[in-house]
Amino acid sequence: MRVIEAIKNGARPAALAIMLATIGPAANAQQPSAAAMSTAKELIAVAGATSLFSPLIAGVVEQAKVLYLQQDPSLAKDLNEISAQLRTELQPRFTELNDEVARLYATSFSEQELKEILAFYKTPSGKKLLTEQPKMVDDSMKFAQDWANKLSDQVVAKMRDELKKRGHAL
Numbered sequence: 001m002r003v004i005e006a007i008k009n010g011a012r013p014a015a016l017a018i019m020l021a022t023i024g025p026a027a028n029a030q031q032p033s034a035a036a037m038s039t040a041k042e043l044i045a046v047a048g049a050t051s052l053f054s055p056l057i058a059g060v061v062e063q064a065k066v067l068y069l070q071q072d073p074s075l076a077k078d079l080n081e082i083s084a085q086l087r088t089e090l091q092p093r094f095t096e097l098n099d100e101v102a103r104l105y106a107t108s109f110s111e112q113e114l115k116e117i118l119a120f121y122k123t124p125s126g127k128k129l130l131t132e133q134p135k136m137v138d139d140s141m142k143f144a145q146d147w148a149n150k151l152s153d154q155v156v157a158k159m160r161d162e163l164k165k166r167g168h169a170l
Contacts, residue, residue: 032106041099044102046122049101
């Protein structure tokens with residue numbers, strides 16, 4: 001797998017991990033106000049951040065189910081029932097995730113900044129940014145992947161040529 005393909009496949013989770021890692025230490029330094037938390041929750045809802053996390057519970061349950069299915073495929077019926085039950089039981093835990101993301105925003109930005117960001121996202125330009133940004137990121141990553149693959153081919157060819165000039169048989 002080429003480097004950019006790996007980056008593309010891991011870009012969203014990695015971006016989230018970097019965001020959480022960089023914001024985390026600052027987040028522990030202060031407790032946000034109730035108003036800042038409220039604004040942050042509204043901001044992440046408007047920005048669609050919660051939709052990024054929506055599949056997490058189902059995904060975790062599915063991964064566990066697959067683990068057991070690999071060991072014993074005859075468990076499929078029971079695992080399907082258990083998985084459905086767990087997804088329902090665990091859904092309230094989504095609030096924990098939502099609250100923590102809101103806290104991260106509320107400790108990284110002042111209440112006023114949160115209000116300004118939220119106000120921007122409610123403008124036509126902000127709404128357009130929210131709508132277009134996923135496509136822009138995907139298109140940018142595709143371009144960067146293609147560009148890096150071409151560059152990689154050029155670099156490999158130049159290195160091969162230089163090694164041959166220096167007497168190495170390749």
